[in-house]
Amino acid sequence: MTTVEAQSPSLSNDPAFSFILLHRINYPIDAERLGIYAKIYAGFQVDRKGHVQEISILNQNKIGYGFEEEVVKKLKLLPPLNPKYEGNYALPVTFAFIDHSNDGKAMSPSGSLSKMYLTNRILLDEIKIVGGRVPRQKNKTSPQSLGQILTTDK
Numbered sequence: 001m002t003t004v005e006a007q008s009p010s011l012s013n014d015p016a017f018s019f020i021l022l023h024r025i026n027y028p029i030d031a032e033r034l035g036i037y038a039k040i041y042a043g044f045q046v047d048r049k050g051h052v053q054e055i056s057i058l059n060q061n062k063i064g065y066g067f068e069e070e071v072v073k074k075l076k077l078l079p080p081l082n083p084k085y086e087g088n089y090a091l092p093v094t095f096a097f098i099d100h101s102n103d104g105k106a107m108s109p110s111g112s113l114s115k116m117y118l119t120n121r122i123l124l125d126e127i128k129i130v131g132g133r134v135p136r137q138k139n140k141t142s143p144q145s146l147g148q149i150l151t152t153d154k
Contacts, residue, residue, distance in 0.1 A: 011046070011085045012125035017078070024074045027095055027131030028066030037097040037131070038063045039109040042071045043121060045088050050080040058090060058117045067095060090121040098132035 011017055031038070041058040055075045057068045071093050096108035108128070 011081070011087075011089060011122070014082070014085065017081060017085075018125075018127070020078060021074060021091075021093075021127055022129075024077065025070055025093065025127065025129050027129055028070055031065035031067060031095065032097070032131040034065070035097055035099060036065050037107055037109060038065070038067045038095050039111070040067050040071050040093045040095070041113045041117065042075060042091045042093065043089065043117075044075055044091070046081055046083075046085045048083055048086050050083045050085065052076070052078045052081065058113055060114075060117070088121045089124055090118050091124045092126040094126055094128045096128055096130045098130060100132060 039059075040063065043054075043056045043058045044052050045054040046052055052075055055072050057072065059068075062068065071091075075091075090113070092113075094108050099107065
């Protein structure tokens with residue numbers, strides 16, 4: 001006799017969750033103006049009533065430029081989710097930057113969060129927010145990543 005345990009429903013596959021966050025999270029204006037890109041990992045809990053709570057940033061180092069604040073603010077504004085998603089989550093949000101003065105090449109941070117920061121959390125699919133800059137005049141500021149995630153284990 002073989003038994004199969006049912007997988008818990010995936011919050012990443014919930015169209016309302018993904019659509020709302022993808023369309024509400026904005027690229028921070030100062031970061032976009034300066035050509036800065038980053039990856040933020042947000043931790044949060046969905047309680048038994050579907051409310052998002054205990055929102056935190058899991059990145060070891062603060063990146064700044066409004067990235068963390070934007071993700072936390074938009075997670076706080078989520079309407080109640082389906083209670084079937086009760087649990088602890090980690091959400092990667094990548095802020096990718098396209099510099100149209102550099103052949104339109106998309107730049108985004110690489111790396112992942114150390115497993116110790118993901119303990120007892122369900123890792124969701126990445127949400128990608130794209131910002132960019134159209135050249136107006138020669139700009140000496142080149143895009144830079146603040147989103148490298150240093151890992152302690154492989």
